[in-house]
Amino acid sequence: MISKENSGITQPVGQGALLQPERFARWAWIWAYAAIVTTMAVVRYSLFVTHGFSLSGYLTAFSLIMQGRATDLAAHSLTAFLFHQQAWGLWVLAPLVQNLGIAFLFFLSAMVIGSGGLALYGIGRVWGRSSRTAAALSSLYLLYPPLIAANVYDFHLTTWAVPLILWLVWFAVRGRWLGFGILLLIGTGLGISVTGALVLTGIGLLLRREVWRFGLVAVLFALAYWSLIHRGLVIPAWAWQGHLSLRVGLYLLWVILPLLAAIAGVIIRKRNNIVNGWWVPTAAIVVFNIARGTVSDTSPFTDHSALIGPFFALAILATGELGAKLGKVALIWSLGWVVLMGGYLYHSTWRPRPANVVELSLALAKVPPTAFLVSQSYILPHRGVTDRDFPTTALFGVPIPAGTYVLLNPKVSDGYSSSAVLTQWLNIAKSPGKSRLLYHKAGVWLFVLNRSVLPSERKR
Amino acid sequence: MHNASAPWGVRQRVVRRLAGVGLWVELTRNLASRDVETRYKHSLLGLYWAIINPLVTAAIFGFVFGVIFHVSTKPIPYVVFYLAGLTFWNFFANGVMSAVGSVSGNAALLAKIYFPRVVLPTAAVLARFIDFLFSLMVLIVFIIIYQVPVHWTSLWLPVILVMQIFFTMGIGYMVAALNVLYRDVTQLMGLLLMVWLYFSPVMYRLSGVHQNLQTILLINPVGTMIELERNVIFTGHVLHPEYLWVAVAWTGFVFLAGIALFKRVEPLFAEVM
Structure with a gap:
């Protein structure tokens, strides 16, 4: 008989905490999330479905870093926004993505974001919430559309701040300084907006009596890092022009409306913990997003929208038990998210x-x-890690040199290039003096530029 | 007092856990070898059956698809192409089918002694891995006979096989636990594996099917693994590297979900059996 009775240990062999079904089930839940999101991202990628510019920007940045040309990040049109984010995490990711492929980036991103669900569950349990409430909020976190979509439809390193913040809080409520410190350091590698989010996390912790020391350390550390590394605080200007597009509608539906509903719900129910510190960072991010114009000029799936997620979830979790009725509302809400996500995915x-x-x-x-390529944003990532990409749009005012290849599929829009831009490129394709046609079949055009195209010549 | 005892407690916990793992590994190894021994005991050809089965199947399918239907898998001869796919598929299918009855077929053993029940499906899958190694030798012989060039990327094969073992064990845990509750699972798995075989690129080349269908077929992790295994051996480059990470993600999920389900159903074993 194999047991440990003789050694005075009553626990049977192989029945330690690691083999408890709940623990496996929670990890299986996270891996299921990672598997679904990775599959969606890879299928989109293999079907040449639109990815935003950010993915191409990151791939270009990885390429420049691997060539030892990090100083060119500021000069390259696709990576300038990354240069300003000052994220050293790019240097860690660059060799991994170059050697393991773009799909590894999708997988890693899904795993990192999914792990936040575990942290949220753990925080809920430490705060005395029932397993049901903690699991419900954890599931809502995993279904949070801006979080999934920011990385399924594109890639944003800053969305990794969402699980990072949750794990930071988890380490704080468990009183673990080492893990907290390591994560704080990692957080600085994700860029300037994450350093800002770290300050807000610190404020949230500072407002809770049992973990205020962790909050103080986070605030001081993040502020010190900001003042030493980042160049000053950028105060956003009001940029929303009041245009109500489909994206704005979805943003209001998925982010603002639930937020208001949740606030109204907890006020009506008169919980003791209605007023908790986590509403402060939540409100700060909403104000910041509206002020910087995220609502109007980008989709609800941006990294900035996603940053509301952890603070909002923590605010709800700190309020108290969901209760049977609120639990049902949460379930309906999450199912609604799935339906809306399905609709948006189709659309x-x-x-x-x-x-x-x-x-x-x-x-x-x-x-x-080794050639330069002008193409639409869903085609460019298929070249892998390279710094020789130009998007078709005239958003980036750089000259395109002679000898550059142009690959166009005007039948399918990338959502960015206007019809005027595509028509201009097609006119160049049809002019033998300006270009040499290499391939034309089923609406796909491939040609080489005989002379350079200056920014002033390009349509918008 | 607390500070003085803490490091000792951690060390003791680590030693205890390592000892537990050691016993676990030993038990699995013993059960796996017993499985292989009893499987071929009192049979005239013994372990040769592990070689004969894939050989005969490959010969039949090679004749039907290669000679009668002229299915082209150039530059790899169809027999070698099919045998490679079949060898890796058989490990998965046989592993799952062995795992199905691993708990329900050992009722007497379970009643006598206590040991972690999860060892049974693990050992069943690992026993089929031993069979697989014999089949792999047959494949190597065929590769030599047909003089098919093998690429150095074959060195990646063990990595993909580890992934396949974990995936097979994950499915094995699920079906072994469910089979204790519902004996229909054995029949159902037989059917499911037959359908699964046709949705995996075992007897056809993936690049020969329509692009959209390729995408659907590659979501199947077993299909991706077989494709990867054949690619690293025969072509030296992976045709759909992005789906490797999809397979990794599903493997992780299936393995963990398998153990979680097994551990949840485990307390019911005594009642049902």
Whole structure:
């Protein structure tokens, strides 16, 4: 008989805490999330469905870093925004992505973000919430559309701040300084907006009596790091022009409306913990997002929208038990999210997916790896880690040199390039003096520029 | 007092855990070897059956698809192409089918002594891995006979196989636990594996099917693993590297969900059996 009775240990062999079903189930839940999100991201990628510019920007940054040309980050149109974020995490990711591929980035991102669900569950249990409430909020966190979509439809390093903040709080409520300190250091690697979020996390912790020391350390450390490394505090200017687009509507529906509903709900129920410190960072991020114009000029799936997630979840968790009725509301709310996500996925992904993937792949194979390429944002990431990409739009005012390849699929929009821009590129394709046509099939155009195209010549 | 005892407590916990793992590994190894021994005991050909089965199947399918239907898998001869796919598929399918009955078929053993029940499906899958190693030798012989060039990327094979073992064990834990409650699982798995086989690129080349269908087929982690295994051996480059990470994610999920389900159902074993 194999047991440990003789050694005075009553626990049977192999039945330690590691083998408890609950622990496996929680990890399985996170891996399920990672598997679904990674699959969605990879399928989108392999079907040539639109990715935002950020993914191409990150891939270009990785390429420049691996070539030892990090100083060019500021000069390159696609990476200038990353240069200003001052995220040293890029240097850690660059060799990993170059060697393990873009899909590794999707997988890692899904795992990192998914792990936040575990942290939230753990915090809930430490704060005395029932397993049901902690699990419900953890599931809502995993289903939070801005969080999934920011990395399924694109890639943003800053969204990693969401699980990071939750793990920071988890380490604080467990009184673990070492883990807290390590995560605080890692947080500085995710960019300037995350350093700001670290300050807000510190404020949230500072306002809770049992962990105020952790909060003080976080605030002081993040402020010190900001003043030493980042260059001053950027006060956002009001930029929203009041235009109500589909994206703004979704943002209001998924972020602002639930926020107001939750606040109203807890006020009506008159909980003792209605007024808790976590509403302060939540409100700060909402104000910041509206002020900087996130609502109007980007989608609800940006990294900035996602940053509301952890603070909002912590504010709700600190309020108290969800109760049976609120639990049902949360369930309906999350199911609503799934339905809306499904609708948006169809609207933004399945409907506009290119039918000429084979032709696109063939054309892309004709572009030498060392050549510069102008193309739409859903095509560029398929070149892998390279610093030789130009998006088709005229957003970036840089000259495009002669000898650059241009790969166009005007049948499917990337959501950024206007029809005027695409028409201009097609006119160049049809002018033998300006370009040399290499491939034209099923609406896919591949040609080489005979002369450079200056920013002043390019349409918007 | 607390500070003085803390490091000792940690050390004691680590030693205890390592001792537990050691016993766990020993038990699994013993059960796996017993499984292989009893499987071929009193049979004239013994372990040769592990070689004969894939050989005969490959010969039949090689004749039907390669000679009659002229399915092209150039530059790899169809027999070698199919045998490679079948070898890796068989490990998965046989592993799962062995795991199904591993708990319900050992009722007497479970009644006599206590040991972690999860060892049974683990040992069942690992026993089929031993069979797989024999089949792999047959594949190597065929590769030599047909003079198919093998690439150095074959060195990645153990890494992919580890992933496949974890995936097979995960499914094995699930079906072993469910089979204790519902004996239909054995029949159901037989059917499911048959469907799964056709959704995996075992007898056809993935690049030969429509692009959209390729995407759907590659979501299947077993299909991706078989494709990867064949790619690293015969072509030296992976055709769909992005799906490797999809397979990794699903493998992690299936393994953890398998153990979680097994551990949850485990307390019911005594009542049901």
